[in-house]
Amino acid sequence: MIDLERRSIVYLPGVGPKKAELLEKEIGVRSYADLLSFYPYKYIDRSRFYKISEIEGNMPYIQLKGRFQYFETVGEGRSKRLIGKFTDGTGVIDLVWFKGGNYILEKYKPGADFIVFGKPVAFGRVYNIPHPDIDPMSSIEQVASGLTPYYSTTEKMKKAFLNSRAIQNLVYTILNSLTDELADSLPEYLLKRVGMVSFKEAMYQIHFPDSTEKLRNAQTRLKFEELFYIQLNMLQTAGQRKLRIKGLVFSHVGSYFNTFYSDYLPFELTGAQKRVVREIRTDMGSGRQMNRLLQGDVGSGKTLVALLSMLLALDNGYQACMMAPTEILATQHFATVAGFLKDMDVKVALLTGSTRKKERERLLAQIAEGEIQILIGTHALIEDTVVFSSLGLAIIDEQHRFGVEQRSRLWKKNKQIPHVLVMTATPIPRTLAMTLYGDLDVSVIDELPPGRKPIKTVHRYDTNKKQLYDFLRKEIELGRQVYVVFPLIEGSEKLDYKDLEEGYEVFKDVFPEFTVSMVHGRMKAADKEAEMKRFISGEAHILLATTVIEVGVNVPNASVMVIESAERFGLSQLHQLRGRVGRGAEQSYCVLVSSYKLSNDTRKRLEIMVNSNDGFEIAEADLRLRGHGDLEGTRQSGEGIDLKIADLAADGQLLQYARDMAQMILAEDPDLTEERNLVLNQKLKKLFSNKINWGMIS
Ligand code: ADP
Numbered sequence: 034m035i036d037l038e039r040r041s042i043v044y045l046p047g048v049g050p051k052k053a054e055l056l057e058k059e060i061g062v063r064s065y066a067d068l069l070s071f072y073p074y075k076y077i078d079r080s081r082f083y084k085i086s087e088i089e090g091n092m093p094y095i096q097l098k099g100r101f102q103y104f105e106t107v108g109e110g111r112s113k114r115l116i117g118k119f120t121d122g123t124g125v126i127d128l129v130w131f132k133g134g135n136y137i138l139e140k141y142k143p144g145a146d147f148i149v150f151g152k153p154v155a156f157g158r159v160y161n162i163p164h165p166d167i168d169p170m171s172s173i174e175q176v177a178s179g180l181t182p183y184y185s186t187t188e189k190m191k192k193a194f195l196n197s198r199a200i201q202n203l204v205y206t207i208l209n210s211l212t213d214e215l216a217d218s219l220p221e222y223l224l225k226r227v228g229m230v231s232f233k234e235a236m237y238q239i240h241f242p243d244s245t246e247k248l249r250n251a252q253t254r255l256k257f258e259e260l261f262y263i264q265l266n267m268l269q270t271a272g273q274r275k276l277r278i279k280g281l282v283f284s285h286v287g288s289y290f291n292t293f294y295s296d297y298l299p300f301e302l303t304g305a306q307k308r309v310v311r312e313i314r315t316d317m318g319s320g321r322q323m324n325r326l327l328q329g330d331v332g333s334g335k336t337l338v339a340l341l342s343m344l345l346a347l348d349n350g351y352q353a354c355m356m357a358p359t360e361i362l363a364t365q366h367f368a369t370v371a372g373f374l375k376d377m378d379v380k381v382a383l384l385t386g387s388t389r390k391k392e393r394e395r396l397l398a399q400i401a402e403g404e405i406q407i408l409i410g411t412h413a414l415i416e417d418t419v420v421f422s423s424l425g426l427a428i429i430d431e432q433h434r435f436g437v438e439q440r441s442r443l444w445k446k447n448k449q450i451p452h453v454l455v456m457t458a459t460p461i462p463r464t465l466a467m468t469l470y471g472d473l474d475v476s477v478i479d480e481l482p483p484g485r486k487p488i489k490t491v492h493r494y495d496t497n498k499k500q501l502y503d504f505l506r507k508e509i510e511l512g513r514q515v516y517v518v519f520p521l522i523e524g525s526e527k528l529d530y531k532d533l534e535e536g537y538e539v540f541k542d543v544f545p546e547f548t549v550s551m552v553h554g555r556m557k558a559a560d561k562e563a564e565m566k567r568f569i570s571g572e573a574h575i576l577l578a579t580t581v582i583e584v585g586v587n588v589p590n591a592s593v594m595v596i597e598s599a600e601r602f603g604l605s606q607l608h609q610l611r612g613r614v615g616r617g618a619e620q621s622y623c624v625l626v627s628s629y630k631l632s633n634d635t636r637k638r639l640e641i642m643v644n645s646n647d648g649f650e651i652a653e654a655d656l657r658l659r660g661h662g663d664l665e666g667t668r669q670s671g672e673g674i675d676l677k678i679a680d681l682a683a684d685g686q687l688l689q690y691a692r693d694m695a696q697m698i699l700a701e702d703p704d705l706t707e708e709r710n711l712v713l714n715q716k717l718k719k720l721f722s723n724k725i726n727w728g729m730i731s
């Protein structure tokens with residue numbers, strides 16, 4: 034029997050070393066199994082044939098039946114192309130190739146019947162079809178329902194004749210050569226219980242659907258399996274971890290916490306903050322190791338919750354640390370925490386990549402001796418040189434930027450795994466949270482501190498800047514400050530910096546009476562800090578920045594956020610940016626400036642921003658608009674969620690179902706050792722063997 038995962042596609046008839054290399058490079062397909070799970074991204078109904086005489090402007094992909102009259106080569110150099118005159122008796126249309134001419138001439142002889150599939154393009158009143166798919170008439174039987182699958186391919190692949198049709202043929206070859214290899218990866222009793230088709234059936238139907246209904250059943254089955262195994266893995270390891278890892282017991286609420294709470298807390302906690310602090314207290318006192326995700330919209334006051342939690346660790350004789358994704362943020366957290374604690378006897382320190390060598394050595398020694406009680410910093414915290422004397426609580430801010438791997442490195446910072454609190458200001462839709470962080474307990478701050486007025490958001494076109502400048506002037510004269518953010522997109526940084534720098538000149542010009550400062554990622558840390566400080570202190574009225582100010586920065590007096598080229602930002606990023614204002618008591622504004630030409634999706638994005646201030650609502654909309662693969666944060670997390678077929682935006686119910694089933698199975702057989710669950714056990718090991726084993730870390 035062939036091991037589908039091990040069997041290289043080099044051995045597949047029609048592949049060979051060159052194509053194999055291309056398949057691996059371009060679409061990551063290496064083994065038979067990879068190819069079988071390289072699912073079509075769309076299906077097109079090819080049951081209807083069009084007549085050439087019916088062709089008109091703006092048609093989708095269509096299908097023609099007919100024969101070639103003759104071929105000719107026209108044009109010179111780059112516009113050189115091969116044209117095939119194709120007719121079905123109702124008219125003649127040009128089929129055009131800019132590449133691969135010889136191959137075409139050899140393969141498609143005039144006179145024989147072919148099926149042509151492609152998108153007609155108008156040249157004046159004449160139509161042609163560039164690079165169509167062509168099949169001999171006889172091949173139509175292969176796809177009985179007329180539902181033709183489409184596989185994504187790249188330009189390089191197409192040049193090597195690995196187009197969608199070629200991929201389907203390869204899949205066909207594999208499926209035809211297999212017998213017992215398509216064993217089911219879900220146990221029979223489970224399949225029965227959920228009423229889904231077998232793996233084998235699903236494989237055939239997903240690649241060669243007999244009908245729309247059968248295709249849907251196949252998709253459901255494969256989606257279910259994908260989601261089910263993620264949940265099974267997560268729930269099983271979380272369960273094992275709870276059993277195996279003893280948590281540090283913070284039984285004591287002592288003078289650090291109490292003194293701060295009664296003497297130095299500058300305001301009353303919101304109801305939500307109180308509830309969350311209680312949840313954390315209970316968790317850390319329970320004897321279990323805490324792994325908690327704290328979600329709270331921007332400005333909801335997570336930092337204070339973090340601080341109170343750290344004081345609890347101190348009360349129980351432990352150190353605490355807090356890690357932030359950027360230097361600016363870490364610095365700001367440090368300033369906030371040190372500020373809150375300035376009249377208490379607590380030693381707080383900051384460690385980042387730019388901490389000087391001498392200072393660093395001193396800090397490292399103090400951390401190791403336990404002299405430093407609260408350590409705040411960037412990734413620098415997880416370096417091996419940082420050794421705590423007794424770390425009891427690790428807090429990670431803006432969680433989605435750190436991956437599981439980094440989280441786990443923090444865990445190892447103490448002999449006994451510390452409690453872990455991860456905080457995120459990007460509300461995560463429920464389905465995504467279940468998939469990415471289904472192993473964490475979740476707390477939510479769903480209430481903003483009192484006195485905040487909802488931010489007014491408007492959308493303006495960049496053709497009317499004068500109106501915008503007048504508005505800004507009025508606000509600044511009222512004593513407020515203004516952020517102006519420019520996009521920074523990977524790959525076009527040069528242009529972006531040019532935009533920012535030009536903007537800087539314009540603003541200095543338009544507002545000679547005000548002070549304008551500017552920060553961006555390319556500045557030296559010291560300059561950046563100086564510019565930031567000018568704004569934080571109120572000396573600068575306007576701060577121009579790239580997205581470096583995206584997360585966490587807190588200047589309550591800033592009440593206007595202008596986002597330039599707003600069409601280039603994602604929804605959650607826009608929401609994050611907007612969250613930089615609305616922190617004081619005055620009315621705040623967010624102005625989304627875009628060009629006039631917008632795609633439908635972009636227009637929708639901006640509309641959602643104008644209509645909603647609710648981070649969860651926005652996150653859901655983002656998931657729907659962009660799909661989970663693109664969601665900010667999931668990419669950066671470094672682990673991502675590699676879903677081949679399930680769609681978190683659309684398959685929420687199926688996900689819940691998969692989780693319920695996983696829970697049910699684990700409740701009866703936590704270690705999956707029963708005979709009937711052996712399949713699950715083996716598949717889990719195979720799927721997740723290269724991932725960190727949570728349960729074993731201590
Ligand atoms: P985020 O959740 O975005 O990290 P922060 O912790 O930065 O929010 O808090 C935003 C602002 O709200 C800060 O200026 C903070 O001091 C203030 N704040 C936090 N909690 C309260 C509260 N209960 N009452 C009033 N202001 C608060």
Ligand code: MG
Nearest residue numbers: 335336458585
């Ligand atoms: Mg914050």
